[in-house]
Amino acid sequence: MSLFRQIWLAVIVSALIAFAGSFVASMLTARHYLSQQLTIKNNDNAASLALSMSQLDKDPVTVELQVAAVFDSGQYAAVRVIDPEGRVMIEKTSPPQTEGVPAWFVGLFPIVSEPGQAQVSNGWSQFATVELVSHSHFAYRELWEGGLRLLLWFVIGGCLMGLLGTHFLRRIKQPLDAVVAQAEAICEQRFVRIAEPAPHELKSVASAMNVMVDRLKAMFAKEAARLDAMRREATLDPLTGLANRAFxxxxxxxxxxxxxxxxxxxxxxxxxxxLAGINRRLGREMADELLRRMGSALLAQANEHPGAAAARLNGADFALLLPGVHDPSAVAESLLGTFNDLVSAGLIDGERIGHIASSPYLHGQGIGSLLSRLDAALASAEGQGTLAWSRAESGGQAHATTNADWRKLLDGAIHTQRLRLIEFPVANSRGQLLHLECPLRLQAAEGGEWLTAGSFMPIASRLAMTSELDLAAARLAMERISAGAAAVAVNLSGESIRDEHFRRRLHAQISTRKELAPRLWLEVSELGAFRHFGEFQAFCNLLRPLGCRLGIEHFGRQFSEIGRLHDIGLDYIKVDGSFIRAIDSQPGNQAFLKGLCGIAHNIGLTVIAEGVQTAAELAALPDLGFDGATGPAVPREKA
Structure with missing residues (x-):
C-alpha cells in the first residue's frame, strides 16, 4: 500500500475514532441537559396550569375544558388531573412523535424526563393534583441535528487533515524520491550527486551516498589518469606529445x-x-626545445582540422595527416613560417633549416605508395635550398565540386530518398550478433554511384545539413527493425545532436514506434560527444526513457574524459580502430585497452572494438575484456 493511501487510511480511522468518542460524549451530555430542561419545563407548566385551574369554577365541565385547551396546544404527551384519593379525574395522552429522527437514534439515546406535578386548590382545601408530561420530539430533533453537525465538522476536519498530510507527504517524498533515484542510478553504475534534503534523517542518508559517489568518482578519475598515462606512453612521443610512428x-x-x-x-x-648538428652545437636542452616547438606547431594545425593527426616519425621527421583538405598550401606556408620563427629564436643555427613535402591521397590507396611519393617530394625539397616545400603529384583525381553543387546534390538525395543503409555485423566474443552497424549511403544521381558517409557528411556538416540526413538514417533504421532486424545501430553527427530542434524531432520520430526503440542503437563520435558535451548529455537524457541504446564510437583519443560518462546513462563505447590495429603484437596498447575495458565495465558500459582487420586481432580481444567487435575480420552472420 502506498504512503498516500496509508496516510488517508490513518486519517479516516483517526477521525472515526475521534468522532465516535466525541459523538457519544456529546450526545450523553446533551441528552442529560435536555432531560433536565424538560423536567423543569414540566414542573413550570404544571404549576401554571394548576394556578389557572384554582381560580376557575371546579365543576367537571370547566375543568375538562381547561385541560383540553392546554393539551390541544400539542406540546404535551400527557395531562392528568388526579383527585386527593388518587383517582384519575381527567386524562389526555398522545402517542410519541419522532418525525425526522431515526428510530435507532431514539433507542440509543432515550430522553427521560420527570412529570411535572402541582396542587389545584379550592379555597383552603386541595381540589386535585395536575400531572403534566411534555413531548420530547423537539429534544430528539435538536439532539439529532447536533449529532449531524458534529459529523459534518469531523468530515471537514478529516478532509483538511488528509489534504495537509498529503501535501506534507509530497514535500517529504520529493527528497526521498531523489535519494531512491540516486540509489537506482548507482545500481545502474551511474554515479550522480543529489542536493541534500532538509529532513535530518534523509539528509544523513543523502550525505553518505554523496560521499560514496565522490569517492567512486575520485577512484575512477585516478584509474582513468593512470590508464591515460599508459595510453600516452603507448601511442605518443614523450617529448613532443605527438603520435608516435606506430600509432x-x-x-x-x-x-x-x-x-x-x-x-x-x-x-x-x-x-x-x-638535427644532430644542432644537438652537438647548441646542446641537448636547446634541441629538445626545438622539437617541442615544432610539435606544438603541428599540434595546433591538427586541432584546426577535424580528424587530423600529427606525429613524430623519428628523430627529425614529422608527419601531418589532413583528411578532407585538398589544398594544403595554407598549412605548408604556416609551417614554413614556424621554421623561420625557430631560426629567429636561435633554435636553428645552421645554413640548412628544414623541408616540407606534401601529397594528396585517396581512399583505398596503399600506405607504401603514399609514403614513397612523399619521400620523393621531400628529397626534391632538400635539393631546392635551406628551406623549401615540394608538392607531390596525386596518384589519382578526387571528385571536387562547389558548395552550391553539394547543396543541390544533398537536397535532391534527401527529397527523392536516394538514401540507404548498408550493414556490418557487430558480434560478441562467441560470434553472436549484437547488432548491425548501418552507415548511411547517398546516391549522387539517379542510377549513379553510392557515396560513403565519409564522402558527403563533412560537406553536409559545413552546409548545416546533417540533421535531415541523420533523421533519414534513423527512419531507415526503424524500417529495417520493423522488417525483422534484431538490432540496428546508426551514426549521428555531433553537429546534429547540438541542435535542440533536431533532438525534439528525433524524439518524436522514435516515439511514434516506441516498441522498436529498444532495438535501435544510436551512436555519436567521440569528437562530437565531448566537443558538445552539454548537448550530448541533453540528447541522452531525452532519448534514454524511450529505451534506445546510446553509445560513443571512435573512442580512445580522449580517454581522460571517461569520468564525464558516469552519470549520463550511456550503454556502450566503440574503441577506435587505430588502437586495435595489430593489437595481438603490441603489449603497450594491450595494457591500456585492458584497463579501459575494466573501467568501462565498472561504470556499466559495453565495450566494442572497431576496425578489426585480422583473425589474430579478433582472437586477442576477449582476453583484453572486449564484449564485441566489428570490422572485416568479424564474420557476416545473421542473428
Whole structure:
C-alpha cells in the first residue's frame, strides 16, 4: 500500500475514532441537559396550569375544558388531573412523535424526563393534583441535528487533515524520491550527486551516498589518469606529445581503408635539417626545445582540422595527416613560417633549416605508395635550398565540386530518398550478433554511384545539413527493425545532436514506434560527444526513457574524459580502430585497452572494438575484456 493511501487510511480511522468518542460524549451530555430542561419545563407548566385551574369554577365541565385547551396546544404527551384519593379525574395522552429522527437514534439515546406535578386548590382545601408530561420530539430533533453537525465538522476536519498530510507527504517524498533515484542510478553504475534534503534523517542518508559517489568518482578519475598515462606512453612521443610512428601508421591505415573515412585529403612530411648538428652545437636542452616547438606547431594545425593527426616519425621527421583538405598550401606556408620563427629564436643555427613535402591521397590507396611519393617530394625539397616545400603529384583525381553543387546534390538525395543503409555485423566474443552497424549511403544521381558517409557528411556538416540526413538514417533504421532486424545501430553527427530542434524531432520520430526503440542503437563520435558535451548529455537524457541504446564510437583519443560518462546513462563505447590495429603484437596498447575495458565495465558500459582487420586481432580481444567487435575480420552472420 502506498504512503498516500496509508496516510488517508490513518486519517479516516483517526477521525472515526475521534468522532465516535466525541459523538457519544456529546450526545450523553446533551441528552442529560435536555432531560433536565424538560423536567423543569414540566414542573413550570404544571404549576401554571394548576394556578389557572384554582381560580376557575371546579365543576367537571370547566375543568375538562381547561385541560383540553392546554393539551390541544400539542406540546404535551400527557395531562392528568388526579383527585386527593388518587383517582384519575381527567386524562389526555398522545402517542410519541419522532418525525425526522431515526428510530435507532431514539433507542440509543432515550430522553427521560420527570412529570411535572402541582396542587389545584379550592379555597383552603386541595381540589386535585395536575400531572403534566411534555413531548420530547423537539429534544430528539435538536439532539439529532447536533449529532449531524458534529459529523459534518469531523468530515471537514478529516478532509483538511488528509489534504495537509498529503501535501506534507509530497514535500517529504520529493527528497526521498531523489535519494531512491540516486540509489537506482548507482545500481545502474551511474554515479550522480543529489542536493541534500532538509529532513535530518534523509539528509544523513543523502550525505553518505554523496560521499560514496565522490569517492567512486575520485577512484575512477585516478584509474582513468593512470590508464591515460599508459595510453600516452603507448601511442605518443614523450617529448613532443605527438603520435608516435606506430600509432600514426595505424591512423593512416584507418584513413586509407575504413569505410566511413573521409575519402580524400592531404599528408605532409616535415624534416628538421641537421638535427644532430644542432644537438652537438647548441646542446641537448636547446634541441629538445626545438622539437617541442615544432610539435606544438603541428599540434595546433591538427586541432584546426577535424580528424587530423600529427606525429613524430623519428628523430627529425614529422608527419601531418589532413583528411578532407585538398589544398594544403595554407598549412605548408604556416609551417614554413614556424621554421623561420625557430631560426629567429636561435633554435636553428645552421645554413640548412628544414623541408616540407606534401601529397594528396585517396581512399583505398596503399600506405607504401603514399609514403614513397612523399619521400620523393621531400628529397626534391632538400635539393631546392635551406628551406623549401615540394608538392607531390596525386596518384589519382578526387571528385571536387562547389558548395552550391553539394547543396543541390544533398537536397535532391534527401527529397527523392536516394538514401540507404548498408550493414556490418557487430558480434560478441562467441560470434553472436549484437547488432548491425548501418552507415548511411547517398546516391549522387539517379542510377549513379553510392557515396560513403565519409564522402558527403563533412560537406553536409559545413552546409548545416546533417540533421535531415541523420533523421533519414534513423527512419531507415526503424524500417529495417520493423522488417525483422534484431538490432540496428546508426551514426549521428555531433553537429546534429547540438541542435535542440533536431533532438525534439528525433524524439518524436522514435516515439511514434516506441516498441522498436529498444532495438535501435544510436551512436555519436567521440569528437562530437565531448566537443558538445552539454548537448550530448541533453540528447541522452531525452532519448534514454524511450529505451534506445546510446553509445560513443571512435573512442580512445580522449580517454581522460571517461569520468564525464558516469552519470549520463550511456550503454556502450566503440574503441577506435587505430588502437586495435595489430593489437595481438603490441603489449603497450594491450595494457591500456585492458584497463579501459575494466573501467568501462565498472561504470556499466559495453565495450566494442572497431576496425578489426585480422583473425589474430579478433582472437586477442576477449582476453583484453572486449564484449564485441566489428570490422572485416568479424564474420557476416545473421542473428
Amino acid at each position: 600514426f601508421l595505424n591512423q593512416l591505415d584507418a584513413a586509407l581503408s575504413d569505410d566511413d573515412a573521409v575519402p580524400t585529403g592531404s599528408m605532409l612530411l616535415l624534416r628538421l635539417a641537421d
